[in-house]
Amino acid sequence: MILSRTVVVPEPLVRANVVEALSGPGAPAGEVSCSIAGATIVVTFDAGRSAPELIDALIEVASRFVPARSEVPLDRTAAIAGAARGLAEPDLGASRIIETYLP
Numbered sequence: 309m310i311l312s313r314t315v316v317v318p319e320p321l322v323r324a325n326v327v328e329a330l331s332g333p334g335a336p337a338g339e340v341s342c343s344i345a346g347a348t349i350v351v352t353f354d355a356g357r358s359a360p361e362l363i364d365a366l367i368e369v370a371s372r373f374v375p376a377r378s379e380v381p382l383d384r385t386a387a388i389a390g391a392a393r394g395l396a397e398p399d400l401g402a403s404r405i406i407e408t409y410l411p
Contacts, residue, residue, distance in 0.1 A: 310340060311400055312352045315371075323347065328333050329370035331338055 317323040330351045331342035338357030343350050353363055392400040
């Protein structure tokens with residue numbers, strides 16, 4: 309059975325994240341199409357190959373987990389502070405974040 313899910317995503321970075329999760333080589337096996345019209349995304353899929361719950365979960369996760377994009381690299385102190393806030397670990401040390409080991 310072919311089904312569709314429609315979601316309105318006003319934020320461009322979030323919208324790009326949702327489209328990336330639902331189309332291209334990483335798309336669910338049953339994905340038939342994923343189209344965008346303004347802020348609206350419509351994904352059509354074969355429910356026999358991808359459960360509707362999977363599509364709903366992908367939309368939910370992709371809508372909430374959006375990587376921050378920054379043209380300017382964070383300094384080490386800002387990276388530690390951001391990781392500590394995001395992980396709710398106020399005592400997070402530099403040795404526990406990946407930014408410490410990046411060039």
